[in-house]
Amino acid sequence: MTPTRTRSRRRVAFLSGWSALAVAAAAGVVVTALPSSAAATLGGAAAAAGRTFGAAVSDNLGDAGYVDILDSQFSGITPENEMKWDATEAAPGAFTFDAADVIVDHARERGMAVRGHTLVWHSQLPAYVQAIADPAELRTAVDRHITEVAGHFRGRVEYWDVANEAFLDDGSRRPSVFQTVLGDGYIEDAFRTARSVDPDAKLCYNDFSIEGVNAKSDATFEMVRDFTARGVPIDCVGFQSHFVLGQIPADLQANLQRFADLGVEVQITELDIRMDLPADAAKLAQQAEDYATVVRACLAVAPCSSITVWQVSDRESWVPSTFAGQGAALLFDEDRAAKPALEATIAALGG
Ligand code: G2I
DSSP states (O other): OOSSOOOTTSOGGGOOHHHHHHHHHHTTOOOTTSOHHHHTSHHHHHHHTTOEEEEEEOSOTTOHHHHHHHHHHOSEEEESSTTSHHHHOSBTTBOOOHHHHHHHHHHHHTTOEEEEEEEEOSSSOOHHHHTOOOHHHHHHHHHHHHHHHHHHTTTTOSEEEEEEOOBOTTSSBOOOHHHHHHOTTHHHHHHHHHHHHOTTSEEEEEESSOSSSSHHHHHHHHHHHHHHHHTOOOOEEEEOOEEETTOOOTTHHHHHHHHHTTTOEEEEEEEEEEEESSOOHHHHHHHHHHHHHHHHHHHTSTTEEEEEESSSBTTTOSHHHHSTTEEOOSSBOTTOOBOHHHHHHHHHHTO
16 A cells, blocks of 8 residues: 555554555556446445555444445445544543544454544643643653554554644644644654554654645655654655635645655545535536546555545535535535545546
8 A cells, every 4th residue: 555665663553455456556457356336336346456446434333325325335434523633532541542443343353544633733632731831740741642552453444644734824833732832842742652552553743734835734744854864764745635616726646745755644634625605517517527637646656555535425524514505525425425525536537
C-alpha cells in the first residue's frame, strides 16, 4: 500500500482482503485474481493501483443498505466522530471506546485499513480541556489522552491523524488551548508520544485548505520539512479535500508532490465536493470530472497511498448542516443510488 516507504515493521498479519490486494499491486505483482466485479468497485480499482479507498463512518452500521455499499465498495474506514476527544474522554481520565470499537472491528473483520481520527484537535474538545491554563497540567492531560487512546487501538489502526487543523489560513498557528498554553512544541510532542505508544502506526498531520499551494500549505510544508529534518516522527500528511464544485486547486498534484518529496506519505483524507442544491445533470457531470481530477492527482504521486471520502452517501454527509443550501457532495445520493461521480472515480482509478 505504501509505494515508497515499505517498512519491515508493517504487520503482515493484517494483510488480508483489500490490503493484500493493494500490497500485491504496489509490489508490482499483477493482480489477475481480482474478480471483475471487485475491480469495478472503488476498493478493488484502488487496490489494483496500490491504493486504499476509504470512507468516514459514524453510527451507521445498523443500516443494512449503508453497510452493503460500505462493504462492497470501500477498502478503508475512518471513524467520523467516535475517536475524537469528546467521544473518548468526555470527563478527565474516563475513557470510552465502545462506539469506535464497533467501527474498528467492522473494518478489521473485513480487511479494511483504519485511519484513526484524531488525537489532538481544538474542536470537539471537552470544556475541561479548554479550561486548563497550566502548561504542566495540560501536557499531562495530552500525554494521558494520546497514551490511552492510541494504546487502546494499538495494532488495529494503520494511520493516526495525530494533530488536526493546527494552522489558520494565513499560515499562523491556530490559537487553540494547546497552542496558547503549550506553544509551538505541542505538535512534535504529540507525534513523539504517539510513536512511543504505537510504534507500528503511521503518524499523520491532517488539515483542510492545504490542498493547493498557499500560505497555509506553505506553513504546513515548513513544519513537515522541519520535522523530517530533525527526526520528529511524522510519516504522512492528510489533505482533507473538502472541495467546492469546479474548484479543485489546479496545483493539487504539484502540492502533493512537494510534500511527498520530503519523504512522507500523502493522503486525501476527507474528500467531498459540494454544490449548490438542488443538484442537476450538469452539476453532477462537473462533480464526476472533479472527483476524477482528484483521483488522477493522487495516482500521479507515488506516495499518495489513500483516498478517503467523508461518508458514504449524501444522506450521511456533514455538508448540508454546515453550509446552508449546499450538499450532494458524495459518490452516492440521498437514496444511496450511485451518482455519475462513482463511475468516474472508479474509471480514474483504472477500474
Ligand atoms: O467538519 C468536517 C470535518 C473537518 N475535518 C475534521 C473532521 O473531523 C470534521 O468532521 C466533522 C464531522 O463530519 C461532523 O459529524 O466534524 C464535525 C464537528 O466538528 C461533526 O459534527 C458534529 C456535530 O457538529 C455535532 O452537533 C454532533 O453532535 O458531530 C457530532 C457527533 O455526531
